[in-house]
Amino acid sequence: MRTTFALLGAALLVVAGIGPTAQPQARAATGLHVSGTKIVEANGQPFVMRGVNHPHVWFTGRTSSFADVKALGANTVRVVLGSGKRWGPSTDTAAVIGLCKQNRLICVLEVHDTTGYGEEGAAASLDEAVDYWIGQKGALVGQENHVVINIGNEPIGNTNAAQWTDATVDAIEKMRANGFRHLLMVDGPNWGQDWQYVMRDNARKVLDADTQRNTVLSIHMYSVFNTASGIVDYLDRFQANNWPLVIGEFGWRFAANEVDHETILSEAQERGLGYLAWSWSGNSDPILDMATDFDPARLTTWGQRIFHGANGIKATAKEASIYSGTQPTSTTTTTTTPGGGPGCTAAYRVTNQWPGGFQGEVRVTAGSSAIRGWTVTWTFADGQAVTNAWNATVTTSGSTVTARNAGYNGSLAAGTSTTFGFTATSRTANGAPTASCTAS
Structure with missing residues (x-):
């Protein structure tokens, strides 16, 4: 499993050779959607993601994980799927959504095969990821209140990262042309870490490509983000431009020069940014596992920190109102x-x-x-x-x-x-x- 999991979340991948590896009018939003810089539900209630990543495509039998992360306080789970180009194909999308809904979790679904495209020879393109979503459309349409589509995980590596902009624009346009009205999430290049600032500097073009104005950008924070100043500066740029952003993956400072997770957590809470920590269990190098052998009774140092620490999931997560019984009733005044x-x-x-x-x-x-x-x-x-x-x-x-x-x-x-x-x-x-x- 080490070969497979060497690519998970770019957590242990080499980054830059160091460290671990005229706007159209928007259509009315359906379900979860962007409002300004924030994510809100169909009723306008703000929703801030507080959750974890779950490597479902490699561990399809670990269905109890959905209930386990919910019991620990999460309101969201980002689920790893495969398009069949490298992993999968994941044909159980409907069942995964059912598990999310059964456990009162917002479901972020991602295609992992795109990881490191351009540098990783086996990776799928974003266009191929969109084809997968089109093939799963029957399970996805009507689930806009519960599902976010993360088009492709870390879709460009460090080789020609500039291709990210046009590839992402094309993917968004193809999703909308094929009738998807979900909130879309797009990861940055450079194995998700955007250290060449392609996403930061081209975000406006990507957001404007969405005729529904319903795309959120996602940054993955690992060893590139090992100082408070670097994290704050990056987040400041998006905030100053009023661009919607979530921290779709991040790890913890288990060694010198690793990610400054304390700053990520505090800044996310202060700014109202969603975050999804990597990852529940199953990494070939278990340093990033939160639960040993998927057992919620055996949380690791990282698991204890992310669920029970300051600014962590237990302290800050609020269940989506679609589940919590606070759905508003409509008036016609x-x-x-x-x-x-x-x-x-x-x-x-x-x-x-x-x-x-x-x-x-x-x-x-x-x-x-x-x-x-x-x-x-x-x-x-x-x-x-x-x-x-x-x-x-x-x-x-x-x-x-x-x-x-x-x-x-x-x-x-x-x-x-x-x-x-x-x-x-x-x-x-x-x-x-x-x-x-x-x-x-």
Whole structure:
């Protein structure tokens, strides 16, 4: 198993010869989706991944692992699958999803065969990974509330890492063209560690390739990220650009110059970033195992740290609301008023709500002539406060909210409409305000 597991998560791979080895309008989100820099559920409830990686393709009989990681507090499991190019093929996707749902876990599914493409001769391309997902589409469609598709694990090695950008763009476009509406996750090049900063410097192009605006970037942090300053600087770049990011894999400082896991955990918690630690069990070098021989009663040093330590899974994980019984009920309160100037109206409605929060939508409709831009305003009367918004630039001043069109949805022909959405906090009352619209 050492040969097989030498590639797992790039945990023990050589990195750079050192250490261990015009935007289209977005469609309405379905299920888990990106809102700004965060991941939210279909109801707008924020969801922060706190979980582990499970090497399912090599240990298909270890189905109890799903219940074991759940019992230790995880809310997410990233499941290793194979396309058949190198491992697998994994034809039990439906069963894996069933195990995730049975154990109230969000399921991140990844194709591992792409690991190190361009440098690893046996690796599959991202295009081949997409073909695998297309073949599994019957098991995936309708599971958007529960499943994230991580298109390919560490899809480019250190050879010609620049090819990552176009390959990832093409993969996203092919997924969408084939009808997938899931939240997509894309790993960086350089065996996931992006030490040449190809993902960091080309993230905007990749995110813009998704017509549904529903892709999250994933960084894998091992020996490249062995200092607090390096970790903080990398995360700062994404935060400054408002790019959604998760830490899809990371290990621990078991030796000098290894990953600074303490900084990763504290920074992830402070920034609200999801993380998925590598890995539950089964590594040929068990230094990265969390459970000895898949036994949750025999947690290793790493397992104890990630589950029970400060900023660890037990202390910070919150179960997805799709499982926890806090799914909001929809309301249909709608208020429509003419705008302050000629040309548009605004219809405000609450689409979902839950204790302490809700999701809203505003439909902007042009009047009898075309408009080039719009501004919608309203004033909350019950102490509500907007927390996230999409398809509009939203600002607040006290209880007054102002929403201006994005660059791609300001121009409307006569009588046509566009929508923008938001999530907000609320108190006991959640009255629908009167929204007004002005056009230019």
